Amino acid sequence: MNARIVQIAFNTFREAVRDRVLYNLIAFALLLSGAAIFVGQISIEIERLVVINLGLTAVSLFGVVIAIFIGIGLVSKEIEKRTLYTVLSRPVRRWEFIVGKFLGLAGTLVVNTFFMAIGVFGALLYVAHKFSGPDSLIFVALYFIVLQFLIICSLALLFSSFSSPLLSAVFAFSLFVIGSFADDLRGFATLTSGITRWIATGAAYLVPNFSALNIVSAVAHEQPIGAQLVLQNTLYALFYTAMALSGAVLIFERRNLK
């Protein structure tokens, strides 16, 4: 792999793990996973369900928050501090800079997910006293959550390449919310006609489909996840990420940095 991309990725990773907000968010996610144990005790027969639902939701939501908060500043902070000029004055192409930043943030999120997942499995072991076969499905849910993070990272980077941090955060979070309603959007498109139908259908396919990547409830109920779904979602996430990154590269290549 391109050594410059790797170096930028590594530096991005190192910078991200120094951010105190990251540790606070991870700690809060672990706290929520632990709290799931107590929620199960004030209800009936849903101890395991609550741990998995609450734990995986915490991993997903906090990961999205981390992705957005770090991602929105990846490019704009470098421009603000003027360190970008130093980097680009080396023989580092602009697209290498974008890809390296993306890989660094993605790596950070994978590591975060690992630590937060330890909290989920710890809470699950506490309520169930042992692991069973269906618990392995949690790994599939975590894998899909990582795919969500890749998409969010690429979107945050896309917006960061041309917009201010505040607007980038608003755009990225809005797309996350809209993406959660992607199925409803497609349903709405089928109810309309004419130009509205075209626009609605286009929008429905353009926004990232996070609802397809959300299998938390299915995993909590030990429903099997087909290999086809895993493969198709992986390809979808990779292609969507590539699309967003390509957009970021196109914008950044033409951006006047003066």
Next chain:
Amino acid sequence: MNARQRTTILAATCLVVSLAASILLLRNIDRIRPSEIVEDALYINSPKMVKRVSLGFDGLMACIYWTRTVQYFGHRHFQREYTYNELAPLLEITTALDPHLIPAYHFGASFLAPAPPNGAGQPDRAIRLMEYGIQQNPDNWRLYYDLGFVYYTELRDFKSAGDVFARGSRVPGAHPFLKVLAADMATHAQDFATARLLWSAAYESSTETNIRQNALEHLRAIQVDEDVTNLQNAVSRFVEGQGRIPTSLWEIASAEHLQGVPVDPDGVPYELSIDGQVLVANPDNFPFITKGTPPGYQPGIPKFHTKG
């Protein structure tokens, strides 16, 4: 002590004192404010709206709503406030968010169906809930059992109970007692033996302590009802034969050639009133009995036994 240290001490003291004062004031305010306003508010009634607000995390929202349902019912039950206006909507939202949350159907029916003070007295809504649950989970034989249970115990609709038990018996892996219950509903629905079978099935098929204790109390009540019925029949036979009301149950025991005066499941002998009614000595120990209670008797809060 310099100015900075003085400021630190003052600020820390102010913080602690303000926190303590806020907590004390809040406790007083909670005593003054009526609790019903907070209790019965269901801000979002529509399951579809709640589903949208959950941003795809329907399972977690369902767990939250189920917990809220349990707390709502439990709190009102133990406060002896026997109206449960929000119970059915809470259950509908819970099961709409997660149609595979089996405890919501299983326990929801037992919250909704029984008459107050044991439940909300809404068996029709319990049936609707269970039919929805069966539609969403057709391979779960327990739901058929729970629905049949509602038909049998609350509506005394033995035909519908039998039909549901028969449907459930055809589910792969269903417990064999469903077939037996289906057959019994057709011919022996009102027999004590059928009721005993139903509650024994509830006791054996559940791992939840409260459910097993409830089933145990019902089995004890069935035993008492059966004993009182048999003894009352014996008293009637004595009156017909002797032309007078017996003075005590010893006369009945002698006339029926029993080993002694029959005792209730706690080992306490039954009693006979002056007008020849068979009575249970301690009706409070048997929360679900329908016979053997003195006139005007009002049951208290059920006391559950751990051994039967």
